[in-house]
Amino acid sequence: MGIDVDSMGGSQRVMHTLAQGFAQRGHHVDLIGIRPSAAPYEFFRVPAYRHTTLYRTPSAPVWHAQRLSERLSPARMRTARAARAERERARRKLTQQFATVDDGYVIIGSPWAVDWLASVEWSHLRGIGQYHESFLQAQGSAHLRLIRRHYPLLEKSVFLSEGDAAAFQRDRLPNATAMPNPLPFPFTAPAPLDTRRIGAVGRLEAVKRLDRLIDAFAVACAELPGWELHIFGDGSQELALREQAAQLGIGDRVIFRGSVSDMAAAYRDLAVLALTSEREGRPMALAEAAGCGVPCVSFDLSAGVRELIDDGRTGTLVRPGDTAALAEALRQLANDDELRRRYGLAAQSHVASLELPVVLDQWERLFDEIDR
Numbered sequence: 001m002g003i004d005v006d007s008m009g010g011s012q013r014v015m016h017t018l019a020q021g022f023a024q025r026g027h028h029v030d031l032i033g034i035r036p037s038a039a040p041y042e043f044f045r046v047p048a049y050r051h052t053t054l055y056r057t058p059s060a061p062v063w064h065a066q067r068l069s070e071r072l073s074p075a076r077m078r079t080a081r082a083a084r085a086e087r088e089r090a091r092r093k094l095t096q097q098f099a100t101v102d103d104g105y106v107i108i109g110s111p112w113a114v115d116w117l118a119s120v121e122w123s124h125l126r127g128i129g130q131y132h133e134s135f136l137q138a139q140g141s142a143h144l145r146l147i148r149r150h151y152p153l154l155e156k157s158v159f160l161s162e163g164d165a166a167a168f169q170r171d172r173l174p175n176a177t178a179m180p181n182p183l184p185f186p187f188t189a190p191a192p193l194d195t196r197r198i199g200a201v202g203r204l205e206a207v208k209r210l211d212r213l214i215d216a217f218a219v220a221c222a223e224l225p226g227w228e229l230h231i232f233g234d235g236s237q238e239l240a241l242r243e244q245a246a247q248l249g250i251g252d253r254v255i256f257r258g259s260v261s262d263m264a265a266a267y268r269d270l271a272v273l274a275l276t277s278e279r280e281g282r283p284m285a286l287a288e289a290a291g292c293g294v295p296c297v298s299f300d301l302s303a304g305v306r307e308l309i310d311d312g313r314t315g316t317l318v319r320p321g322d323t324a325a326l327a328e329a330l331r332q333l334a335n336d337d338e339l340r341r342r343y344g345l346a347a348q349s350h351v352a353s354l355e356l357p358v359v360l361d362q363w364e365r366l367f368d369e370i371d372r
Contacts, residue, residue, distance in 0.1 A: 001027070001031075001032040001033075001034075001107065001108050001109060001111035001113055001117075002015060002032075002033060002057070002108070002110055003033070003034045003035055003059075003109075003110060003112055003113050003114050003116070004034070004035050004036075004037050004058075005031055005032070005033035005037075005039035005109070005272075006033055006036065006041060006053075007037040007038075007041060007042040008039070008041035008234075008259055009203065009265055010181075010283065010284040010285070011109060011130070011132040011329075012041070012108075012179045013043060013184055013284065014116070014132070014182070014184075014284065015031060015089055015109055016031065016043035016044060016047075017043075017182055017183075017184045017356065018073055018107075018309040018359075018360075019031040019048075019220065020043075020044055020047060020048055020226070020362065021182070021356050021359075021360045022363075023047075023048035023049040023109070024048050025360060025364075026117070027102075027181050028037075029048075029049035029050065029066070029136065030049065030050040030052055030097070031049055031050070031051050031052070032049070032052045032053075032054065032094070032097075033051075033052070033054070034053075034054050034090065034113060034116055035053070035054075035055045035056060035057075035058055035059050035116035036053045036056070036058050037055065037058060037079060037219045037279070038058040038059075039255065040264065041054075041259070042102060044283055045356070047242070052097065053240070053324060053370045054090035054091075054093055054094055055086060055090050056088075057086075059332050060247075067196025067229045074149035077104040078364070083207065084234070085156070086363050088193060091119060091120050092263060093260040094117075095121050096121070097123075097189060098120070098122045098124075098125060099120070100123075100126070101125065102126070103125070103127050103245050104126070104259055104371075105121060105125065105127070105128055105155075106125050106126070106127045106128070107128045108127060108128065108129050108130060108132060108154075108315075109130050109132070109148065110130070110131070110132070111129075111142075111143045111147050111150065111151075112146065113147065114127075114150040114151065115149075115150060116131050118150065119334065126155045126370055127153075127154040127165075128154060128155055128156045128157070128158060128370075129147070129150065129151045129154045129156070129157045129158070130158050130159075130179075131143070131147065131157070131158075131159050131160075131164075131281075132160065132181070132282075133160075133217070133279075133280075133281035134160075134161075134164050134279070134280070134281040134282075134301075134302035134304055135163075135164045135168055135171070135303075136166070136279070136302060137158075137280075137302075139282060140357040142168065144171075145299070147160070147168070147173065148171070148172070148173070150197050151173055151175070151176075152172075152174070152175065153238070154175065154247065155175065155370045156175050156177060156366060156369075156370060157173055157175050157176045157177070158176075158177055158178070158366075159177070159178055159179070160177060160178070160179070160180060160181060160281050160282035160304050161178055161180075161281075161282055161302070161303045161304040161307050162178045162303070162307070163302075163304070163307070163313050164281070164282075164302070164303050164304065165177055165178040165180070165197070166370065167303075169344075171232070173356070174242070177240055177366070177368055179358070179362060179363070179366065180282065180287075180353070180354055180359060180360035180362075181282065181287070181353075181354070182286060182354055182355065182356040182360070183287060183288060183351065183354045183355055183356060183357075184284075184288070184356075185263070185288075185293045186262040186264070186347065186355065186356070187291060188264070188268075188292070189292045189293075189344060190292070190293025190344050191267065191269075191294050191343055191344065191346055192268075193237050193267040193270075193271045193272075193293070193337070193340045193341060194225045194271065194293065194337075195269055195270065195271050196224075196226050196228065196271060196334070197228050197229075197269060197270050197271055197272075198217060198227065198228070198229050198230070198270065198271065198272045198273075198334070199229075199230045199231070199232065199234075199266075199269075199270035199273050199274070199275070199289075199290075199294075199329060200213055200230075200231045200276070200277070200285075201232045201233060201266070201273070201275055201285040201288070202233050202275075202277070202283075202285055203233050203234070203235045203269075204231070204233050204235030204237040204238045204241065205235045205237055206235060206237060206278075207277060207278045207279065208235075208277050208278075209291060209302055210231060210235075210237065210278045211237075211240075211241065211244055211273050212240055212276040212321070212323050212326070213229070213326070214241060214244050214245050214250075214254060215240055215248070215323050215327075216276070216324075216327040216330060217229045217250065217272075217327070217330065218245075218248040218249075218250050218252075218281050218329035219249060219323070220327040220328070220330040220331040220334065223335075223364060224330075224331065224335070225290055225332050227253070227334055228253045228254070228255055229250075229253060229254045229255065229269065230255045230257055231254065231256050231257060231312070232257045232258070232259070232260060232263075232271055233258070233259065234258055236257055238256060241252075241254075241256075242256065244266055246257060252313035259298070263288060264286045264288075264292060267288055267289050267291075267292040267294050268292050268294075270289070271293050271294070271295070271332065271333075271334070271340060272294065272295055272296070272297060272330065272333050272340065273285065273286070273289035273294050273295070273296045274296070274297045274298070274326070274330065275296065275297070275298040275299065275305075276298075276299055276323075276326065277299065277301065277304070279295065279301060280302055280304065280305055281302055281303045282302070282303045282304025282308065283298075283304070283305065283308070284307070285307060286305065286308040286315075287308055287351050287354055289347075290308065290309075290314065290315075290347035290348060290350060290351040291347040291348060291351050291354065291355075292348070293344040293345060294347070294348055295314065295316075295333060295339075295343035296308075296314075296315040296316075296347065297315060297316045297326065297329045297333065298315065298316075298317055298318075298320065299318060299322075299326070300314075300317040300318065300319060300320060301320055303368060308350075308351065309347075310350060311348070313343070313346050313350075314330075314343055314347035314350045315343055315347060316329040318334070321359060329360075
């Protein structure tokens, strides 16, 4: 269950992957989104699980009145009443849905979703709270306050890395444990790594700092004839990023691929994957690229990133924000076919524990532990 489970994002892909995997193992699964997505994505053409959305409209932009008269205007008051009525209708719908289930688990994908559930009756079910970001990210947002308030009341709280689970345990959350996200596709032969393409995968939003990657590529590609930067994803920053690439004289070598349906094929079309975000927990792009045998270069952002990249063995970590070091790491991998091959093979082996059957086994052991 999550706020928005249908947009094309890493956490959404994880929820659909788990739902499909559980359903194919014989579990009765209903994937519940509180709000519909403004841009829904079809993760499975034939899902084996049920799918429920509680609200009828996507989230509206946050609005704050500048003056008391604005907040008390008839139109604004009608809008507020309609929003309260819609919220109560959604909560009644979920309460009725939960009442039809005698026993089971509610896996809740975010602190905001746990907070939303506080006024819904579901005490006969067992709750497991997920968090898809790092402890460091939680500290810098409202997430930590919500986790401290709600997650201790759940059966288990699951985090993406052992380091983050330990940090939350130290922060007075004794039910914290680690549970990695699964890869959404099975292993195949490692990628050939001969395409002369550096890639990035993710939303084209400011937090992903793809401007840093374009800067680093502009420096590195001066010595890399024939190499291109391929960016997968959609978002509000696309025009600015295109303009940046053009100003740096590399507009013809930065390719915007948009959203694609076959991500495994997209990763296999790369020789290196780069990640330059402002913050990350345990980014799926690194895990998925490694699963395809593609070496990664990333800023050293969190315990989750360090668990996915064994620096100097499966890929390269550089100091966050250091675009000069990033450019050098890209140049080194691009210039050394054998190093890419060695890193890629080691990377695929490194993430073998993230294959879906292995992660589903971990979840089922967690269910058994809760039952005991």
